[in-house]
Amino acid sequence: MKMKKQIVQLIEQHGTPLFVLDHNKLRRNYRTFKKNLPRVQCYYAVKANTHPEIIKTLFLEGSSFDVASYNEFMQIYEYIKHFGEEDKDFFIWDKIIFSNTIKDKDTLSKIKRYRPLVSFDNSDELKKIKTYCDTAGLILRLKVPDTGSQVEMSSKFGAEPGDAASLISQASDAGLRVEGLSFHVGSQCTNFDNYSAALAITSEILNDARSKGYDMNIVDIGGGFPVPYDAQVPEFAKLAKLINSECQRLFPADVEIIAEPGRFLAATAATLITEIIGKSRRDGKIFYYINDGVYHTFSGVIFDHWLPNFTAFKSGEIEVCAVVGQTCDSFDKISLSIQLPVNLEIGDYLLTENIGAYSIASSTNFNGFTGAKIIHTNPSC
Numbered sequence: 001m002k003m004k005k006q007i008v009q010l011i012e013q014h015g016t017p018l019f020v021l022d023h024n025k026l027r028r029n030y031r032t033f034k035k036n037l038p039r040v041q042c043y044y045a046v047k048a049n050t051h052p053e054i055i056k057t058l059f060l061e062g063s064s065f066d067v068a069s070y071n072e073f074m075q076i077y078e079y080i081k082h083f084g085e086e087d088k089d090f091f092i093w094d095k096i097i098f099s100n101t102i103k104d105k106d107t108l109s110k111i112k113r114y115r116p117l118v119s120f121d122n123s124d125e126l127k128k129i130k131t132y133c134d135t136a137g138l139i140l141r142l143k144v145p146d147t148g149s150q151v152e153m154s155s156k157f158g159a160e161p162g163d164a165a166s167l168i169s170q171a172s173d174a175g176l177r178v179e180g181l182s183f184h185v186g187s188q189c190t191n192f193d194n195y196s197a198a199l200a201i202t203s204e205i206l207n208d209a210r211s212k213g214y215d216m217n218i219v220d221i222g223g224g225f226p227v228p229y230d231a232q233v234p235e236f237a238k239l240a241k242l243i244n245s246e247c248q249r250l251f252p253a254d255v256e257i258i259a260e261p262g263r264f265l266a267a268t269a270a271t272l273i274t275e276i277i278g279k280s281r282r283d284g285k286i287f288y289y290i291n292d293g294v295y296h297t298f299s300g301v302i303f304d305h306w307l308p309n310f311t312a313f314k315s316g317e318i319e320v321c322a323v324v325g326q327t328c329d330s331f332d333k334i335s336l337s338i339q340l341p342v343n344l345e346i347g348d349y350l351l352t353e354n355i356g357a358y359s360i361a362s363s364t365n366f367n368g369f370t371g372a373k374i375i376h377t378n379p380s381c
């Protein structure tokens with residue numbers, strides 16, 4: 001993909017902006033995850049990138065899926081029903097977890113017939129599940145440390161560990177079953193102590209519940225697995241070693257460990273090619289205006305607190321420049337401090353790697369721009 005000639009060919013064929021999704025990279029990421037975490041079943045977090053071709057490739061690799069809405073649930077359910085030829089009567093928990101802790105009544109009523117596995121973290125949600133979806137198996141999400149993660153989660157999600165025992169018994173009193181516990185250490189978690197702390201909190205609550213006779217045997221270690229966006233990001237293999245040894249130490253063999261990686265699988269699988277459509281000097285700084293922006297493929301700059309990289313095909317004197325989007329909103333600034341050659345011109349191209357997660361999934365059509373064309377290399381047949 002990095003070959004200049006190949007990129008020029010793609011531009012000639014498809015134009016820009018162009019979102020190039022490499023399915024071999026997706027497969028490699030999935031296999032790396034599985035190889036390093038052999039005890040963990042992988043539920044791809046569909047929210048990271050919902051493209052049906054990604055679902056297909058990961059499904060064929062053996063992945064299960066984490067969904068957050070009725071539409072995502074049905075996207076996966078229909079897909080598995082349709083394409084899971086050998087497994088028409090699949091057990092839904094093996095393939096789908098509904099991990100959004102808050103679900104509206106309508107969603108709960110509609111998924112009731114599928115006997116889903118769903119997350120919750122408070123007693124009002126329990127009451128709602130009891131009323132509208134009492135066929136569900138429950139996963140109690142815990143609040144855990146997310147210090148230093150790119151996107152924190154604990155200010156919005158997760159029961160206080162001290163409330164867990166009460167929520168488990170409230171569920172039981174209501175005739176519902178808590179099947180296991182989950183957490184999320186924050187997305188792009190590079191502080192591995194968060195995982196150690198979360199696993200310790202989870203094991204304490206699990207052991208306590210089991211000692212009281214609650215038969216819980218699922219531990220969901222969430223997402224957060226970091227992508228090597230830059231050289232400072234610690235190695236995934238190091239994190240996997242920690243998780244493997246802590247899971248071995250803390251959880252009996254009959255406990256099923258699952259995870260919900262999103263970014264780890266999707267991010268490095270895509271590259272974006274954009275074109276410079278304007279150039280100006282503002283207060284001495286060069287501004288490159290490109291034909292994509294934060295309302296479109298660079299939406300992760302806003303929602304994901306992501307700092308994209310840019311590579312130019314020309315070399316020249318380097319300055320700190322700004323790269324901004326095509327819309328008429330001054331909010332549409334992708335980066336105000338990116339080192340780029342000063343001699344780039346209108347019509348030149350920029351390349352952004354590792355843009356597969358939280359990018360096209362949260363893109364809009366603002367200002368009438370429809371977003372990047374998506375093409376696939378090495379797709380599944």
Ligand SMILES: Cc1ncc(COP(=O)(O)O)c(C=O)c1O
Pocket residue numbers: 045047048066099100184186187188222223224225260261262263264
């Ligand atoms: C419940 C849940 N699971 C999994 C994920 C995926 O996280 P990540 O992309 O960090 O792996 C998210 C991300 O928001 C989430 O909210």
